[in-house]
Amino acid sequence: MMDPAMDRTRPAGTASPAGAVLLELDHVDAGYGDAIVLEQLSLRIEAGRSLAVLGRNGVGKTTLLETIVGNTRLMGGALRWQGRDITSMAPNQRARGGIGWVPQEREAFPSLTVQENLTVVACPGPWTLARVYDLFPRLRERRRNFGNELSGGEQQMLVIARALMTNPKLLLLDEPMEGLAPIVVEELSAAIRRLHDEEGLTSIVVEQHPIIALAMTQDVIVLERGQIIHHAPSAELARDGEALDRLLGVTA
Numbered sequence: 001m002m003d004p005a006m007d008r009t010r011p012a013g014t015a016s017p018a019g020a021v022l023l024e025l026d027h028v029d030a031g032y033g034d035a036i037v038l039e040q041l042s043l044r045i046e047a048g049r050s051l052a053v054l055g056r057n058g059v060g061k062t063t064l065l066e067t068i069v070g071n072t073r074l075m076g077g078a079l080r081w082q083g084r085d086i087t088s089m090a091p092n093q094r095a096r097g098g099i100g101w102v103p104q105e106r107e108a109f110p111s112l113t114v115q116e117n118l119t120v121v122a123c124p125g126p127w128t129l130a131r132v133y134d135l136f137p138r139l140r141e142r143r144r145n146f147g148n149e150l151s152g153g154e155q156q157m158l159v160i161a162r163a164l165m166t167n168p169k170l171l172l173l174d175e176p177m178e179g180l181a182p183i184v185v186e187e188l189s190a191a192i193r194r195l196h197d198e199e200g201l202t203s204i205v206v207e208q209h210p211i212i213a214l215a216m217t218q219d220v221i222v223l224e225r226g227q228i229i230h231h232a233p234s235a236e237l238a239r240d241g242e243a244l245d246r247l248l249g250v251t252a
């Protein structure tokens, strides 16, 4: 029988009122092979909150997302999803349970049209084709183009839209702005801000550019060597030039 916490037939959001803890990492040690990357990492994500994950290169930001989706080796601690232990749950079951994942690679299905890319993954819930096209009007214009006929920015919009079509309860975004032109970064960050501010999407965003990440999220963690060294409201860190410089080497 399906675990009720993993039941995707329930529309996203209905099982998790704002403020309820959706995901909890409890003293997690995780990594690859024998190498521990995340050490004793504890974190709670409440429904309706957006979290930026910042830190210098190689500190474990992507590994944190990979651990949540179930792609790393867990060596200690526990993961709980809506209060239930998912520590040994397979990645595909976590996805079915509502953990949506937009990896860095930005891979749209190349031989499907934009529209087919979106409809092929659709699950019941508030996100429909019409709504993702409203969020990304460029995808509506390009709906008959194939996945491999899109610009980098359009591909990123498509993979985010595709993840939304699965109606996740939590969306994980790994460096969505990477390699995109400034004008596209602006368009995309405005759309992600809308997802957070107007749609109440629960998300975790790994981002290299602190200023962009802080402007689009409510909370932030800074990682160093696989541990959280700072956890604050994003607006607070954005205002604190000294902390930005000390934690991330950002000079205002």
Ligand SMILES: Nc1ncnc2c1ncn2[C@@H]1O[C@H](COP(=O)(O)OP(=O)(O)OP(=O)(O)O)[C@@H](O)[C@H]1O
Residues within 6 Å of the ligand: 032, 035, 037, 055, 056, 057, 058, 059, 060, 061, 062, 063, 064
């Ligand atoms: N598949 C893997 N197998 C083995 N080690 C890995 C693997 N992926 C990452 N690592 C190692 O884990 C550590 C953390 O990497 P991770 O990609 O999580 O950092 P990051 O903070 O996302 O870095 P960046 O900002 O450069 O993307 C690094 O030392 C990296 O070499």
